Amino acid sequence: MARSWERMVQKNKNQLNKQRKKQGKSSISSMSNVGSVVSGDTFKGRKIALPVVLVLLACLYGFLGIASSNVPGNESLNTPTMTWFIMGAYILLGVIIYLRRPYLLVGKDTLQTTRLNRVRDVSASKVTNIKVAKGSVVIEQSGKGGNWVFTRLINRYDIQAMGMRLEEFAKANNIPFEK
Incomplete structure (x- = not known):
C-alpha cells in the first residue's frame, strides 16, 4: 500500500475506535502489520x-x-x-x-532480519543461494539489496544451528545450498 493510503486507513481506524469506545464496544484490531509478521525459528546474536x-x-x-x-x-x-x-x-x-540484539528469523518461506535499524524480509523466491562456512552464513539474493552475511566472530551467532535450519529451509524451497 502507498503511505498516504496507509495513513488514511490508520486515521479512519482511529476515528472508528473512538466511536466504538464511546458506545462501549471493543476496538478494531490493528491490521497494518499483518503481512510483515513472520513466525518461525529465531537465531539471535550479540554485537560485541x-x-x-x-x-x-x-x-x-x-x-x-x-x-x-x-x-x-x-x-x-x-x-x-x-x-x-x-x-x-x-x-x-x-x-x-x-x-540491541541482531537476529535472523527463518519462517516457512520467508527470511527476516534487521539492517540499518529497519526490518528486512526476503521471500524464498528471491534467495538465489545459501552458503554456510565454518564461521559464517551468506544468503545471496537476486535483485535489489546485497548479500546477508551472519558471522560468529562479529555478531556471535550460533552458526551450526543456523546452518541446519537454513538447510531445511533450502530443501523445502528448492534453493541451492552449499557447505
Missing part, C-alpha cells in the same frame, strides 16, 4: 566488536581531553564538562548497540 570500539574511543577521547586541558595557554571550547559528556555519550551508544 562495535560497543568495545566505542568504549575504547570514549576512553581515548577522555584521556586526550584531560591531557589537553593541562596545557597552559589552551583556552579552547574543550571543557572538562564537555569531555565527560562526550565520553558518556559514546559509552551510552555502546551500551545501546550491545543491548
